[in-house]
Amino acid sequence: MVRVDGREFFWREGMTVADLLKELGDPYPYAVVRISDRLISRSDFDKAPVPNDSEVFLIPLISGG
Amino acid sequence: MAEVKVKEIKTLNYARLAIQKGYANQTLYVDLSDSKISIKPVSEKMKEIFVGGKGFDLWLLWNAVQGHTRWSDPENALCIACGPLGGTPIYPGSGKSIVTSISPTTGSVMDSNVGGYFGPYLKFSGFDGLEIQGKTEVPTVILIDGISQQIRILEVTGLPEDAHAISEILTNHFGRGKPRNISVVSTGPGAKHTLIGCLNFSWYDQKRSRSRLKQAGRGGLGTVFADKGLKAIVARWDTVAVALNNPTDEAALKKVAKLHSQEIVEQDPKQNQMSNVGTAHLVTIMNDYDLLPTHNFRYGQHPQAPNVGMEVYRLLFDKGYDGCWIGCTLACSHGVKDFVPSTGPYKGRKVFVDGPEYETIAGCGSNLGIFDPFHIVEMNFYCDTFGLDTISVGTSIAFAMECFEMGLINETHTGGMDLSFGNRVSTLELLHQMAKGEGFGKIVGQGVRRMKEVFSKAYGIDRAILEDIGMEAKGLEFSEYMSKESLAQQGGYGLALKGPQHDEAWLIFVDMVHNFMPTFEQKAEALHWFPLFRTWFGLCGLCKLPWNDIVPADNKLTKEPAKVMQHVQWYAEYFSAVTGRKIGPDDMITMSERVYNFQRIFNLKMGFGRREHDAIPYRAMGPVTVEEYESRADRYDQQMKDVYQVDIQGKDTAEKVKILRKLREERYDQLKDAVYGRRGWTKDGIPTLDTVRRLGIDFPEVLEVLKAHGVA
Numbered sequence: 001m002v003r004v005d006g007r008e009f010f011w012r013e014g015m016t017v018a019d020l021l022k023e024l025g026d027p028y029p030y031a032v033v034r035i036s037d038r039l040i041s042r043s044d045f046d047k048a049p050v051p052n053d054s055e056v057f058l059i060p061l062i063s064g065g
Numbered sequence: 066m067a068e069v070k071v072k073e074i075k076t077l078n079y080a081r082l083a084i085q086k087g088y089a090n091q092t093l094y095v096d097l098s099d100s101k102i103s104i105k106p107v108s109e110k111m112k113e114i115f116v117g118g119k120g121f122d123l124w125l126l127w128n129a130v131q132g133h134t135r136w137s138d139p140e141n142a143l144c145i146a147c148g149p150l151g152g153t154p155i156y157p158g159s160g161k162s163i164v165t166s167i168s169p170t171t172g173s174v175m176d177s178n179v180g181g182y183f184g185p186y187l188k189f190s191g192f193d194g195l196e197i198q199g200k201t202e203v204p205t206v207i208l209i210d211g212i213s214q215q216i217r218i219l220e221v222t223g224l225p226e227d228a229h230a231i232s233e234i235l236t237n238h239f240g241r242g243k244p245r246n247i248s249v250v251s252t253g254p255g256a257k258h259t260l261i262g263c264l265n266f267s268w269y270d271q272k273r274s275r276s277r278l279k280q281a282g283r284g285g286l287g288t289v290f291a292d293k294g295l296k297a298i299v300a301r302w303d304t305v306a307v308a309l310n311n312p313t314d315e316a317a318l319k320k321v322a323k324l325h326s327q328e329i330v331e332q333d334p335k336q337n338q339m340s341n342v343g344t345a346h347l348v349t350i351m352n353d354y355d356l357l358p359t360h361n362f363r364y365g366q367h368p369q370a371p372n373v374g375m376e377v378y379r380l381l382f383d384k385g386y387d388g389c390w391i392g393c394t395l396a397c398s399h400g401v402k403d404f405v406p407s408t409g410p411y412k413g414r415k416v417f418v419d420g421p422e423y424e425t426i427a428g429c430g431s432n433l434g435i436f437d438p439f440h441i442v443e444m445n446f447y448c449d450t451f452g453l454d455t456i457s458v459g460t461s462i463a464f465a466m467e468c469f470e471m472g473l474i475n476e477t478h479t480g481g482m483d484l485s486f487g488n489r490v491s492t493l494e495l496l497h498q499m500a501k502g503e504g505f506g507k508i509v510g511q512g513v514r515r516m517k518e519v520f521s522k523a524y525g526i527d528r529a530i531l532e533d534i535g536m537e538a539k540g541l542e543f544s545e546y547m548s549k550e551s552l553a554q555q556g557g558y559g560l561a562l563k564g565p566q567h568d569e570a571w572l573i574f575v576d577m578v579h580n581f582m583p584t585f586e587q588k589a590e591a592l593h594w595f596p597l598f599r600t601w602f603g604l605c606g607l608c609k610l611p612w613n614d615i616v617p618a619d620n621k622l623t624k625e626p627a628k629v630m631q632h633v634q635w636y637a638e639y640f641s642a643v644t645g646r647k648i649g650p651d652d653m654i655t656m657s658e659r660v661y662n663f664q665r666i667f668n669l670k671m672g673f674g675r676r677e678h679d680a681i682p683y684r685a686m687g688p689v690t691v692e693e694y695e696s697r698a699d700r701y702d703q704q705m706k707d708v709y710q711v712d713i714q715g716k717d718t719a720e721k722v723k724i725l726r727k728l729r730e731e732r733y734d735q736l737k738d739a740v741y742g743r744r745g746w747t748k749d750g751i752p753t754l755d756t757v758r759r760l761g762i763d764f765p766e767v768l769e770v771l772k773a774h775g776v777a
Binding site for chain 1 (some may be wrong): 318335336338346349350354355374375376379578579580612616618620621626
């Protein structure tokens with residue numbers, strides 16, 4: 001099981017961030033997600049694994065400056 | 066340490082007025098030359114046009130200086146103001162002070178915002194703003210004592226030079242057992258030996274029992290402070306409460322404050338974790354998107370960047386509440402406890418370091434080719450305690466390092482120092498030299514613009530390459546974002562009133578990564594709305610971080626997520642509740658537009674503020690060297706073909722660099738036209754008569770300045 005912004009989703013072996021975002025069906029162009037305390041940028045979405053039982057946060061990131 | 070001795074120079078007893086709807090309705094004036102203290106009224110017109118904070122500062126400064134006034138002239142004023150919303154303890158980020166003066170590095174108007182308790186304490190003591198003119202030979206402390214209702218000019222001898230020590234001593238001296246009642250403004254020895262001095266504003270950290278420091282860093286305001294002979298300004302105030310601002314509708318204020326405050330508590334752990342890591346979260350993100358400056362803005366990425374990222378600083382930051390204003394739930398002012406410097410006067414002694422924040426990590430780390438988190442902490446500590454701006458220090462050293470690496474300067478110029486990128490020992494040595502005004506550090510401490518003068522005139526170096534890689538505009542060093550691939554951010558830097566500081570327009574991510582503004586017109590519109598909205602925070606005494614660093618959970622579903630309109634609406638309600646002046650989001654833009662255009666015309670008064678002054682070095686627009694182009698050849702080649710329809714077949718890299726440069730410079734020039742048009746300015750970047758009349762800033766003296774520049 002994976003928790004995304006507080007909601008639970010089924011986890012499967014080999015799941016990447018890109019897989020998870022596809023399953024979520026959220027069209028927002030996320031640039032960064034955080035798995036626990038680790039930030040992952042879009043260029044790594046398709047190779048970054050999502051561990052089982054992890055907490056995933058979708059970062060809106062329009063901040064800065 | 067010598068014994069601190071205090072001698073009375075002048076005292077003014079006054080009757081403190083209660084704050085009305087966020088305003089004290091008067092400002093404090095001090096002339097150091099003749100020890101004059103007076104109180105000036107704030108008119109309704111002044112509130113209507115200039116709102117407060119930076120607006121009040123600018124009006125006071127405008128009336129204090131002439132077009133020929135130089136930064137070091139006695140008539141130059143240093144102005145500090147809070148704002149009508151400043152000092153509200155229940156609304157996140159409501160403790161900002163804004164400082165303005167004529168800058169040593171730009172020669173024109175500088176503004177810099179800073180946290181800490183000073184601005185609110187100044188207001189609660191009875192003053193919306195403070196204006197200091199004149200100069201003195203004696204080490205002087207100004208005490209604004211809202212409890213005793215006294216303004217005192219004091220000669221204080223025996224004070225140390227370093228900001229941390231000054232703040233601690235004066236907090237204990239004037240606190241009378243209540244150190245939280247004190248906020249100290251001070252600088253350090255670097256401020257008088259360089260042109261890039263910063264001001265340190267203190268806030269008392271109850272839990273850690275120490276004074277903490279925040280910085281008004283940009284544009285050499287600390288240098289003005291030191292040049293005036295000031296050692297410190299101290300504000301003394303008692304307990305802070307919501308009712309102190311005497312808001313028009315306290316219930317409405319509490320309601321909106323609760324909404325924003327609670328949202329931060331709920332969303333921050335899911336978003337940027339500002340209350341745990343502050344702006345350090347940006348480091349690896351910027352790196353991943355090729356936006357983290359490395360090696361004097363040559364590149365935007367480095368494999369070692371994670372060494373100085375959030376995951377490392379999360380471990381170094383001392384745990385606990387880090388709000389630089391009372392009750393702020395964002396609380397992002399983190400610090401490192403028990404740090405032991407390896408150099409300088411504090412070598413081997415445990416110190417507390419306020420920071421580092423993103424800008425310092427990038428400026429004193431990655432942009433120097435240094436990826437050692439402890440080195441950055443040490444640079445941060447010494448910049449603060451020596452009264453030096455971490456951004457200008459970083460960008461200036463980065464420029465010197467690139468000149469060294471390119472062979473433009475060598476050990477004969479640097480006093481034997483190896484200034485290769487990545488040399489930690491040399492960068493710290495330069496910093497200590499800046500503080501003492503010695504060696505090559507004395508030259509670097511003059512900032513990038515003056516280094517270019519010295520390098521070309523005294524060392525005979527080709528001026529063109531210095532102009533291309535020296536990262537300053539209007540005389541101010543660039544802050545730490547790579548703008549090469551974002552035209553909107555190039556405009557954000559180049560068209561900023563005071564010079565390339567990101568607080569006016571930070572559009573890099575929404576432009577380049579999110580692509581929220583693909584067309585030229587959208588970029589121009591963004592360069593109208595965002596600088597104006599950001600200006601509004603400085604008018605009111607607010608921090609901008611709660612606006613868009615944490616956003617509502619459903620913000621992504623809104624029409625324009627980058628504007629965070631829910632928060633804009635809350636700010637309008639906040640302002641209305643305190644001042645009783647009912648406003649909506651559009652009114653906020655108009656309020657800012659008045660002050661923004663006034664500041665542009667103020668630049669004009671000081672001999673700047675035209676199209677030519679909005680130029681930026683080519684390094685900010687594109688690859689200067691063959692090496693830079695080839696490091697991202699696929700990107701540039703593709704862009705040449707797809708965007709500019711250039712046939713690159715058979716062309717070598719040097720030719721492609723030249724062609725791309727011409728195209729990008731033309732594009733930046735077109736952007737200027739579009740933005741000037743949207744802002745209601747002439748092609749030369751001057752507000753038109755229609756614009757100043759529409760905004761109600763058509764005062765005779767404003768019209769006179771416009772007329773002198775051909776706008777009549």
